[in-house]
Amino acid sequence: xxxxxxxxxxxxxxxxxxxxxxxxxxxxxxxxxxxxxxxxxxxxxxxxxxxxxxxxxxxxxxxxxxxxxxxxxxxxxxxxxxxxxxxxxxxxxxxxxxxxxxxxxxxxxxxxxxxxxxxxxxxxxxxxxxxxxxxxxxxxxxxxxxxxxxxxxxxxxxxxxxxxxxxxxxxxxxxxxxxxxxxxxxxxxxxxxxxxxxxxxxxxxxxxxxxxxxxxxxxxxxxxxxxxxxxxxxxxxxxxxxxxxxxxxxxxxxxx
Amino acid sequence: xxxxxxxxxxxxxxxxxxxxxxxxxxxxxxxxxxxxxxxxxxxxxxxxxxxxxxxxxxxxxxxxxxxxxxxxxxxxxxxxxxxxxxxxxxxxxxxxxxxxxxxxxxxxxxxxxxxxxxxxxxxxxxxxxxxxxxxxxxxxxxxxxxxxxxxxxxxxxxxxxxxxxxxxxxxxxxxxxxxxxxxxxxxxxxxxxxxxxxxxxxxxxxxxxxxxxxxxxxxxxxxxxxxxxxxxxxxxxxxxxxxxxxxxxxxxxxx
Numbered sequence: 001x002x003x004x005x006x007x008x009x010x011x012x013x014x015x016x017x018x019x020x021x022x023x024x025x026x027x028x029x030x031x032x033x034x035x036x037x038x039x040x041x042x043x044x045x046x047x048x049x050x051x052x053x054x055x056x057x058x059x060x061x062x063x064x065x066x067x068x069x070x071x072x073x074x075x076x077x078x079x080x081x082x083x084x085x086x087x088x089x090x091x092x093x094x095x096x097x098x099x100x101x102x103x104x105x106x107x108x109x110x111x112x113x114x115x116x117x118x119x120x121x122x123x124x125x126x127x128x129x130x131x132x133x134x135x136x137x138x139x140x141x142x143x144x145x146x147x148x149x150x151x152x153x154x155x156x157x158x159x160x161x162x163x164x165x166x167x168x169x170x171x172x173x174x175x176x177x178x179x180x181x182x183x184x185x186x187x188x189x190x191x192x193x194x195x196x197x198x199x200x201x202x203x204x205x206x207x208x209x210x211x212x213x214x215x216x217x218x219x220x221x222x223x224x225x226x227x228x229x230x231x232x233x234x235x236x237x238x239x240x241x242x243x244x245x246x247x248x249x250x251x252x253x254x255x256x
Numbered sequence: 257x258x259x260x261x262x263x264x265x266x267x268x269x270x271x272x273x274x275x276x277x278x279x280x281x282x283x284x285x286x287x288x289x290x291x292x293x294x295x296x297x298x299x300x301x302x303x304x305x306x307x308x309x310x311x312x313x314x315x316x317x318x319x320x321x322x323x324x325x326x327x328x329x330x331x332x333x334x335x336x337x338x339x340x341x342x343x344x345x346x347x348x349x350x351x352x353x354x355x356x357x358x359x360x361x362x363x364x365x366x367x368x369x370x371x372x373x374x375x376x377x378x379x380x381x382x383x384x385x386x387x388x389x390x391x392x393x394x395x396x397x398x399x400x401x402x403x404x405x406x407x408x409x410x411x412x413x414x415x416x417x418x419x420x421x422x423x424x425x426x427x428x429x430x431x432x433x434x435x436x437x438x439x440x441x442x443x444x445x446x447x448x449x450x451x452x453x454x455x456x457x458x459x460x461x462x463x464x465x466x467x468x469x470x471x472x473x474x475x476x477x478x479x480x481x482x483x484x485x486x487x488x489x490x491x492x493x494x495x496x497x498x499x500x501x502x503x504x505x506x507x508x509x510x511x
Contacts, residue, residue: 054413074413086410090428090505100414102424133507151414 003030003053003155008062010048014078022048024064028206030155030187035043035178035226037198039245040208046191048159048213054080072091076104079153083160085140087132093143094119094128109230118146125178132246138169145177149184156181158190162197171254172234174229175202182227195249199241207248210239217248293475298482301475309464317488318449318460323379325384326445328489330438332385333392340393341430344421363451370456380452380460381420386447388441395437396459399430434508435499442495446488461487471491 008026011019022045030036038046051057052064053073064071064123066078079100087096097115106114119128132140139163142205148156161177178201181188192198198211200207207217221241225231232238265370271305279295283289289297305311342346365386369379411421453462459479 026290051409056409056412062437076415078413080410080413082406084404084406086407088407088425090427099424103414103416103420131505134506193478233287 001065002032002034003189004028004065004068005049006050006065008052008059009121010045010052010057010065011060021238024212024214025221026208026213027062028218030189030204031153032187033185034203034207035181035188035190035201036204037202038208039192039198039249040196040213041210041249042193044208044211045213046193046208047159050080050159050189050191053155053157076151077154079151079155080150080157080159081141081148081161082171083146085132086138087140087143087147089132092129092131093124093135096132096143097150098149099129100147104151114150114152115146116183118150119143121149121183122146123176123191136169138167138173141165141173142176145180146183149180149186154187156188158187158192159190160192161190161193162196163192170197171230171233173209177231178227195242195245196233196236196238196245197229197240198245200232201222201226205245207245215245219244219248290472290474293478294503298475301473302479305464305476305479311464314460314464315483315487316464318453318484319374320385320489321380321450321452321460322445322491325381325448326388326442328381329385329445330392330441333389333437333441334396334434337393337396337490338422338427338430341397341426342418347397354390354393358390362390363447366451366455369452375456375458375503377459378456379456380449380462383452384445384448387444391440391444392434392437395440396430396435399433400426432503435495435503437497439492439499442491443488444483445491450484 005026005028009024010022012022014083022036026038028047032200038049040046052059053066053071055071055078055212058072066075071078087093088099091099094112094115096120098111116128121172122145122201124142124146125140127135127143132143135143144161158177161171165173174197190198190201202221203226205219205221206215207219208214209216219241223232223235223237225239267469272316275295282289282292283293293301340350363383366383373379373382384392407429408421408423411425416424448463450465453460453478454466457463459483464480465477468474468480
């Protein structure tokens with residue numbers, strides 16, 4: 001078991017002194033090497049789940065376990081990526097990829113070697129000396145993935161990493177991410193509001209309700225080619241899955 | 257877009273016109289030379305100052321204290337800015353006083369400093385340090401407040417220590433603002449030194465201004481002002497060059 005949420009509830013204190021429940025009583029597991037997506041309406045606490053897994057803050061009640069150990073703070077098992085690439089603009093691409101390794105007692109030569117390996121892995125050969133501003137949005141996200149993979153985490157958390165990209169770049173990048181992640185056999189949790197993306201990339205999809213977020217459905221995506229979303233896109237079953245998600249999110253009622 | 261060459265030519269032509277007007281207009285309009293000396297008056301006065309007033313010594317003294325005050329003041333401003341930027345508590349405790357001091361006219365402290373330290377170089381150095389200090393402090397503090405929280409969280413997730421986060425994320429993030437603060441400070445440094453020298457002491461271009469003013473020697477005042485401007489301009493240009501080098505990773509705006 002790579003990742004487990006055990007009746008996790010997170011409350012925040014608002015500035016006005018009130019209380020806001022972001023997620024309530026969330027329980028689910030992600031197996032090793034599995035790719036699970038979390039979808040839900042905006043503001044349902046999707047990103048809260050991610051921050052708790054990364055150890056940036058603790059659940060109010062319940063536990064988050066990574067490799068059967070409760071998460072008490074930032075830890076070496078988890079790597080995360082956001083919609084923003086969060087590359088340091090003053091560092092070259094290869095120095096950015098090394099960033100996560102610097103506080104982990106990895107020697108300089110080994111850091112560079114691991115960074116270069118991930119750089120090739122993410123199809124950025126030849127761009128190691130460039131600075132972030134010289135790269136396109138898609139390439140910057142690739143560099144961010146390389147940085148995430150360089151620390152060799154057990155779990156990768158992706159928080160809408162494709163949502164700032166144009167439609168075509170998005171498709172290409174989804175495919176290249178899926179391939180890279182499948183090759184390295186990483187456990188992955190993807191937070192997204194793009195239903196098609198969830199179907200194309202996941203083994204399983206968790207559907208959250210509006211705030212306070214609770215799990216309303218869990219859908220196993222029983223399709224081939226998880227490592228190639230572009231191939232999955234052509235399968236007729238994809239629209240059935242999307243329709244299921246649609247129903248669970250009660251989008252039709254909202255549109256009416 | 258006009259070429260750089262055209263811009264340069266227009267700029268130089270304008271300078272030539274102004275110099276010509278300076279040379280010939282005062283005489284044509286019957287303005288006496290103790291009110292507005294002509295360009296040639298100023299040049300010959302410059303020559304006289306060089307020979308018999310020890311201009312070089314005054315010039316070097318002013319340049320030295322400008323640079324010294326700038327370096328000390330901006331170093332103090334930056335250090336305090338970063339310290340306060342790391343502690344929200346102290347920033348909130350101190351910010352009303354910082355604002356008050358920032359608004360207070362720093363040059364007005366000069367007579368006090370003379371009473372406290374006497375007629376030596378200390379007062380002018382202190383005025384300069386004080387005047388340079390605030391723009392740097394305020395710029396750094398502002399930048400520390402607006403460092404991307406997600407970048408800091410990323411660094412935290414990568415197990416960076418508080419100091420590691422500061423040196424690898426916060427400090428580099430604030431560099432553009434620090435450089436902007438330094439540029440403003442460089443222009444203010446000249447003002448600080450000038451006021452310090454005008455109020456007390458017997459060295460520097462500021463002293464020559466009050467000395468020349470007392471003798472109704474307008475040409476001397478003009479010359480000192482021009483030289484002060486040159487010092488400030490050189491310091492500013494040096495900073496612009498350093499900035500271009502340090503902030504090379506920021507794409508240049510396309511015209």
